[in-house]
Every structure is written in structure tokens, then in C-alpha cells.
Amino acid sequence: MEHIGILEGREKQVFEKKGGIETSDIACETSSLSGSVSQRACVFCGSRVVLYPVADAIHIVHGPIGCAAYTWDIRGAVSSGPELHRLSFSTDLQEMDVIYGGEKKLYLSLIELIEQYKPKAAFIYSTCIVGLIGDDIDAVCKKVAAETGIPVLPVHSEGFKGTKKDGYKAACFALMKLIGTGSTEGISKQSINILGEFNLAGEAWIIRKYYERMGIEVVSTLTGDGRIDAVKRAHGASLNVVQCSGSMTSLAKDMEEKYGIPYIRVSYFGIEDMSKSLYDVALHFPEHPEIMEAAKQVVSEEVKKLYPELQKFKKALTGKKAAIYVGGAFKTFSLIKALRSIGMSVVLAGSQTGNKDDYRRLKEMCDEGTVIVDDSNPVELSKFILEKEADLLIGGVKERPIAFKLGIGFCDHNHERKIPLAGFVGMYNFALEVYQSVMSPVWQFAPRKGGNR
Amino acid sequence: MKHAKTATQNACKLCNPLGACLAFRGIENCVPFLHGSQGCATYIRRYLISHYKEPIDIASSNFHEESAVFGGSHNLQVGLKNVTAQYKPEVIGIATTCLSETIGDDVPMILREYTKTYRNGSPMPIMIHASTPSYQGSHIDGFHAAVRATVETLAEKGERQNLVNMFPNMVSPADLRYLKEIFTDFRLPCMLLPDYSQTMDGGPWGEYHRIPPGGTPASAIANAGKATASIEFTSTLADSKSAAGYLEGAFGVPRHKLSLPIGIKESDKFFDLLETLTEQPRPEKYEDERRRLVDAYADGHKYVFEKKVILYGEEDLVVAMTAFLREIGMTPLLCASGGKSGQLKQRLIELIPDLEEQGIKVREGVDFMDIEDEAKVLKPDFLIGNSKGYTMSRKNNIPLLRIGFPIHDRFGGQRAHHIGYRGTQELFDRIVNTVIEQRQNASSIGYTYM
Ligand code: SF4
Ligand code: SF4
Numbered sequence: 001m002e003h004i005g006i007l008e009g010r011e012k013q014v015f016e017k018k019g020g021i022e023t024s025d026i027a028c029e030t031s032s033l034s035g036s037v038s039q040r041a042c043v044f045c046g047s048r049v050v051l052y053p054v055a056d057a058i059h060i061v062h063g064p065i066g067c068a069a070y071t072w073d074i075r076g077a078v079s080s081g082p083e084l085h086r087l088s089f090s091t092d093l094q095e096m097d098v099i100y101g102g103e104k105k106l107y108l109s110l111i112e113l114i115e116q117y118k119p120k121a122a123f124i125y126s127t128c129i130v131g132l133i134g135d136d137i138d139a140v141c142k143k144v145a146a147e148t149g150i151p152v153l154p155v156h157s158e159g160f161k162g163t164k165k166d167g168y169k170a171a172c173f174a175l176m177k178l179i180g181t182g183s184t185e186g187i188s189k190q191s192i193n194i195l196g197e198f199n200l201a202g203e204a205w206i207i208r209k210y211y212e213r214m215g216i217e218v219v220s221t222l223t224g225d226g227r228i229d230a231v232k233r234a235h236g237a238s239l240n241v242v243q244c245s246g247s248m249t250s251l252a253k254d255m256e257e258k259y260g261i262p263y264i265r266v267s268y269f270g271i272e273d274m275s276k277s278l279y280d281v282a283l284h285f286p287e288h289p290e291i292m293e294a295a296k297q298v299v300s301e302e303v304k305k306l307y308p309e310l311q312k313f314k315k316a317l318t319g320k321k322a323a324i325y326v327g328g329a330f331k332t333f334s335l336i337k338a339l340r341s342i343g344m345s346v347v348l349a350g351s352q353t354g355n356k357d358d359y360r361r362l363k364e365m366c367d368e369g370t371v372i373v374d375d376s377n378p379v380e381l382s383k384f385i386l387e388k389e390a391d392l393l394i395g396g397v398k399e400r401p402i403a404f405k406l407g408i409g410f411c412d413h414n415h416e417r418k419i420p421l422a423g424f425v426g427m428y429n430f431a432l433e434v435y436q437s438v439m440s441p442v443w444q445f446a447p448r449k450g451g452n453r
Numbered sequence: 454m455k456h457a458k459t460a461t462q463n464a465c466k467l468c469n470p471l472g473a474c475l476a477f478r479g480i481e482n483c484v485p486f487l488h489g490s491q492g493c494a495t496y497i498r499r500y501l502i503s504h505y506k507e508p509i510d511i512a513s514s515n516f517h518e519e520s521a522v523f524g525g526s527h528n529l530q531v532g533l534k535n536v537t538a539q540y541k542p543e544v545i546g547i548a549t550t551c552l553s554e555t556i557g558d559d560v561p562m563i564l565r566e567y568t569k570t571y572r573n574g575s576p577m578p579i580m581i582h583a584s585t586p587s588y589q590g591s592h593i594d595g596f597h598a599a600v601r602a603t604v605e606t607l608a609e610k611g612e613r614q615n616l617v618n619m620f621p622n623m624v625s626p627a628d629l630r631y632l633k634e635i636f637t638d639f640r641l642p643c644m645l646l647p648d649y650s651q652t653m654d655g656g657p658w659g660e661y662h663r664i665p666p667g668g669t670p671a672s673a674i675a676n677a678g679k680a681t682a683s684i685e686f687t688s689t690l691a692d693s694k695s696a697a698g699y700l701e702g703a704f705g706v707p708r709h710k711l712s713l714p715i716g717i718k719e720s721d722k723f724f725d726l727l728e729t730l731t732e733q734p735r736p737e738k739y740e741d742e743r744r745r746l747v748d749a750y751a752d753g754h755k756y757v758f759e760k761k762v763i764l765y766g767e768e769d770l771v772v773a774m775t776a777f778l779r780e781i782g783m784t785p786l787l788c789a790s791g792g793k794s795g796q797l798k799q800r801l802i803e804l805i806p807d808l809e810e811q812g813i814k815v816r817e818g819v820d821f822m823d824i825e826d827e828a829k830v831l832k833p834d835f836l837i838g839n840s841k842g843y844t845m846s847r848k849n850n851i852p853l854l855r856i857g858f859p860i861h862d863r864f865g866g867q868r869a870h871h872i873g874y875r876g877t878q879e880l881f882d883r884i885v886n887t888v889i890e891q892r893q894n895a896s897s898i899g900y901t902y903m
Contacts, residue, residue, distance in 0.1 A: 035486070035532030035539070037510040042492025064551045064587040065461060066468030070496035073844065086844075092461035095588045098555055109460035128490050128552045129588075132521060159490040160516040160552065378510055379539060382661030398499055401508040405658045447659030 046167020407446020479647020
């Protein structure tokens, strides 16, 4: 096979675990190299991820058409009621707007859409070009808010002004403006907000039920199946439970500072981490031992159902190797554990946006020989997948064709998944999906398996 | 609607660089490169992947704040250097984005500078630059801009050759394969551009290909100026924007402009032209295809007669499809496009002289909310267009027949035929079956025979 090298300037973002734990840190949290085919998106994408599931608000992308067209109904974030988030609104800037400014078009668009859809709020995303032509979207938002009486929130997400993480922050900033504006009356002391859970394929509902079975009140889910009114009263909760990646930690921090609400980080993937996320919440209410009792009850009931089911998959999958490349590093930890519980090892672990601590922890967790990458690209991913003889790739839509081309199984663990992978039932779905992909007989025809004629 | 709408709701178009990237993928050993921010490239890759189900690498110069302030020259140069090192391409297809266009980067100048700095003896990839700001036009404009820029960059002067340039427009990989088959059967050498029949619909790989195999070689494109004729499938493309137009002006290559050959009449025109160019009759195989199609029209005519349809998509596709639907007796109620060439109606009238008498509505520059508003009033039997009409199809309970790009919610969009007798046959079969299925679903007894 032809030799594939690592792109110059990226060497420090790739690491292979050999002979114990190395001390030097992996380089990360940098912007992508020009000319590399990064799997990352942009600031706007980060904001869109976080705010998208708010279903009773309209989301207007201020810019030329592409940014809105490519994100129309793109995620599997489901709503139990209104579905305004599934529509795509754009100011669709034309040449004249670029020359003379798009403020007027934005204003008219807002007025017209608010009148037509009667949303509870509006989010206005500024894209790259708006950052250049210098529209004062804050002023427009203020004006429209005053005229329509609903919150109209600017989200400064110009694609080039940072990375996806900055987009998360911009979104959290907009949410922070809503939080604290609603009444907290009647909220129980044993209450939480679920942060960083976007209700993909209904996952937030699954998680919410577990907490409710423990006697916990869920004040607000940010932002899965999100409603503006629920966001407004989120400051009434006693604890913020933040899932995974960095997407919403900044909001949790801000809420801690402003409202004194502590937060914990959890993950809902895999038996181990899912159980821990219930216990950790229970631990927060020590004066209510019944909550811990209930948590144990939930875990034992669920695991009793799940465990025997998993054995069948484990039997088939033991010894198979997986490569993981997902958005946030936190999810990688859970996936490594989840894969181990079905007999699989991990030969490549990477993320688009991990930080130094994440990678340090990854290094500790991983087996000898595992490759760890930050902000990788298709060439590199393929190189390691083949070299390490992976049987499975876990990633998002952009990684899927790489896996299938090379003739290996694939599991979509990104924002577009259609099957819930969180919670105990999600672990079952995950194992099933991995099993169905890895064990498929179609790979016998793959060149990798000698299927070339 | 009381007043003119301002915001675009559920757009019926995509942005220019997407079309450009697709076209560049039809050149052998070429990497598409977007000069702008990372997000655009990633979104476009993701979008193309959902239709073609192939790995699609698109590099980006990855703008930052400084690039926005001081210009993107540095990023572009570093980007080109990195892409060259990583992909070893023969060609780099550079498309600008809204961002670099607004800043006003002088890309040709940057490219010259780059070439001067890095040449030092070793061969450089050929760099093709297409200007594709999305605040002008839509994805189809980007597609044509890339094809034209490619020809402008590569075509050379020389002695006439027995060669025809074929500019097929944004058709499916299956359509491209069919075209190549036709030219082979006519024994007519052909320079097909772009040709992503393999790069966007290829086989499995034993090793990773930085650039997938397939595509038209740059050396073949160089001959475009020596060809005896160019054929282009388009109805609305201005001469000043077309590759065939350029070749005619610069090298005197006669240009034959046909609408996309969908339906018998338009396909006939294409085959007639090939007969003229080769001075030989079409191979018997195509007579057979045509005969089978005529036979199928007869077998299926009652199902489709006066069925009412709303049609949407790129303007050229809409024009060709309308002509086809009219020749099988169907009634397009609305011909709609997100594109805005200003020529849609005129081109339609040329093919369907009784367009206005028939009450066929034509609308350019629409979005899916406009189409949905029309659908509520017009109440068509079904919709014909790309997958993006699914939302309105589901909401209003009107079946959708999927053609063109993108097909995101069905399997095999890249393998769907649209053009020639073969493509028309496939479309006709699907239309008839859609009607039959509708009848079956509506029937209280559920027919088992037709
Ligand atoms: S900025 Fe322009 S090029 Fe980029 S996605 Fe938006 S419309 Fe397309
Ligand atoms: S224009 Fe900017 S905001 Fe829009 S997709 Fe491209 S990088 Fe992202």
C-alpha cells in the first residue's frame, strides 16, 4: 500500500500509545490547518447544534442561502409538540444586500416570520458574511423584540470567528439571556436541568423518565424537545446535569456563577456511565436517601433486562476492533467502555474538539497500540483504520462512506442518528446496530477480506 | 400571500460552491478546494455524501479572523501547499465562497504568486479557479462556472480532431455512463465534462484513495479546443457562462445546444444530431430502446393521461421534464425552480407552444413554502422533484416522485436514469407505477391485476 504520511503541522495532533503513558500532551484546541480536509464544521454549526432542538422558536439564518439550506431539518432532534425547528429560514442575501447591508431584509424577514408562525422566541444566527458586511444584528433584534413582544436573540456565530466550540458558547450566551426570565414557583427542591441532551431519536425522554422514576423533577431539558418557557425557568432547578462534550459546560458555569446552581458532568452511553449518571444525581441529594434507593432500583431493573440480551452480541463480537471518531472527547470515554462491555477493543480514538484533559484521560484509558487523534481527516482516519485492521468505525455521516468504501462496519453516533443510543435501552440499540453492521455477510466481498477478483 | 415575501423558507436551491465541487469531482485526479471558511466545505461534503454515498474530500483554506481582515492570500497559499502535499493532485479546482468574494480576494493573482514562490522546477498541479459567490445564483450556476473555468484553463488550440465535446449538465452518474455508452456505440470520440460517473458512484477500495479513480483527464480536456463540435444540454444557460460558448468563441468549435434529452422528442433531437455528426445511422440498439419506449407509452398511456403534477428543480431539468410530461399527456400545473435565470418561461414556451393556453404556471426563484402554497390550491395528483419536497409531500398527503438531486431519503439516487430513451423509460415506468400504487391504495378491494 502507498505510504500515507501525516500532514506537516499535524504530527502533534496524533499519538500512538506505546510503552505506558507518555507525558507530553497531544496538541489540540487549535484551528484546522488550511488545506486539510477537516471533519469539523464552523462556529455556526456549533450554535445550530445547541439551539436547534428548541421547537417553539423560529431559527433564522442571516446570510446567503447555503448555511441555511445545508442545515434544514438536518438533525434527528424530536419534539413532542411544535416543530418550528424543522423549518429552514434564511435571509438569503443577494448581491445588493452584501453591498448595501442586510439589516432591512433581516428586519422584514423577522416581522413577517413572527407574524406568520407566532413563535415563542426567535434566534438569529449571523453567518460569515454578516461578520464582514457589519450588519448590526443586535440593534435589529432589539427593535423587533420591542415591536413583537417576544424575545429575539442574536447568536453571533460567524463561521470564521473561531471553532465549533465558540458556536456552543454563542448559543449558551443566548440561552443565558432567557434563563431567569420565567417564574420558578412550584419547582421542587429535588430538581435538575438536563443539559447537553438534544433529544435525538427521543433520547431526552428516556433519560428524563429514569430521573423521574427516582423522584427527581426535571425542570428543563436544554435543549432537547426544548420550549422557551421551560428555558426561562431553568434557574429554579437545584442541580445542572451536563452530558458529554463541551457543548453546554459554559452554560452550566454561567448558571453556577449567577444562580449558584452546581453542576455535574455525566454521560448516558453504556451501562457503566448511564448508571453513574443516576447515582451521581442521587448523591447530590444526601438528605433524601430514598432517591439513591430509587436510583439503585432503576439500575437493577434495567440491567436485569439488558444484560442477558447483550450476551448474544458479546459472543459474536468478542475480539473485534473498533475505531472511534466523534465530535466530543467525553463521548469517546463512554464508547470505549461500552464497546469493552460487548467484547470489543478500541484501536483508534479521536475527536474533533477534545481538550488537553480529555486526551490525557484518553491516553490512560486506552490499550497499548491505540492511536489517538485530534481533528483528523479522511486520509489519516483511513490509514489507521486499515493499519489497525478495525472492524467498525463509529462516527458521523461524513465518516460513514469512508467505512463502507473500505469494507468495514459503521455506527452513526452523531446528531443525525435515528435510533436512540442513550440510556439502558440505548445500549441495547447500540449493541444491536454494531452487531448488525460488523457481522453482516456483505463484507466477505470487500477487497480488505480478499473479495477482489 | 398578502405581500411579497422577504425571507426564504425551506429553500429550493443550494449554494454555488456545491455545484462547483461536484463538477470538479468529474476531473481526473482533481481535488475540489473551497476558498473560504471551514464550515462551507464541511456542510457541502455532508450534503453530497447523503446523495452519492461516496467519500468526498473537499479542502478548505479555512479562514480565520485575520484572513477576513487582511485577505485570504496567506491561507490560500498554505492551503494549496498542504493539499498538494497530502493529495498529490494533478488538478486543484478552486471555488470561492461568499466570504472570499466579499473580501475581494484576487484569486488569479494569488495563484500566480503562489506558482512563482513554489514552482522551483517541480511540476505543480494545474489550478482551475471558478468564481462562485452564492449571493449570485445557486448551485447550478456554480456547476456551470466550474465547467467553463476548467475549459478556459485547459483547452488548447490545434488541428481539428475527430472529437466531440459533451457538456451534460448536472445529471446522475448513471446518466453519464449511458452517455459514454452512446458515444462508444456511435464510435465517436468524446470529451465528457464533467464525468463523475465513477468518482461519485464507484466500487469498493482495498486501500484508501486520496482521490477516487475516474473522471476526465486534464490531457483530454486540453483537446476540447480541437474538437469538431460541442454538445451541451441546457435550456437556460447564457452563452457567456457556458463552456461550449467559450469554445465556440475562442476556438471556433461549433456549438449545439439541446435541452436535456428527456422524452422521445428531445431524445430524438440528440440522436439525430449524433447521426449528423457521425454521418451514420444510430446503432440498432437505440432503435430498439426507442421502440420499447413507444410501446411502453402505449401500454401505460391511460394511467398518466391528464394527471396533474407540480414539477420543481433546476430550471433546465424543469424545462426538459415539462416537455416529456406533455408528450405523454400529463398536465404540469406548476413548473417551479429556485433558480432565477429570467429565461425559464421563454424556454418552456419554445418547447410547449400552448403553455399559456394550457394554464401551466411558471415560477422562478421560489422556495418550498411557495410551492406548498401553490399545491394547496392546485391540488396536484403528485409532485415530481428532488427529495427536499418530501416535507410538503407528507404534510399535504401528495405522493412525491423523486428525480434529480438531492435524493436524500431514498436509496440509489446516483443510479437513477433520467436522459435518453433509457432514462425516459425508467421515468415513465416510475410515473405509471406511482399512479397504480395510488389507485391500489385508494381501492377498497385492492386490485391484484392491472
Ligand atoms: S457562505 Fe456562501 S458558500 Fe458558504 S455555505 Fe453559505 S452560501 Fe454557501
Ligand atoms: S458561511 Fe460561515 S457560517 Fe456559513 S457554513 Fe460557511 S463557515 Fe459556516
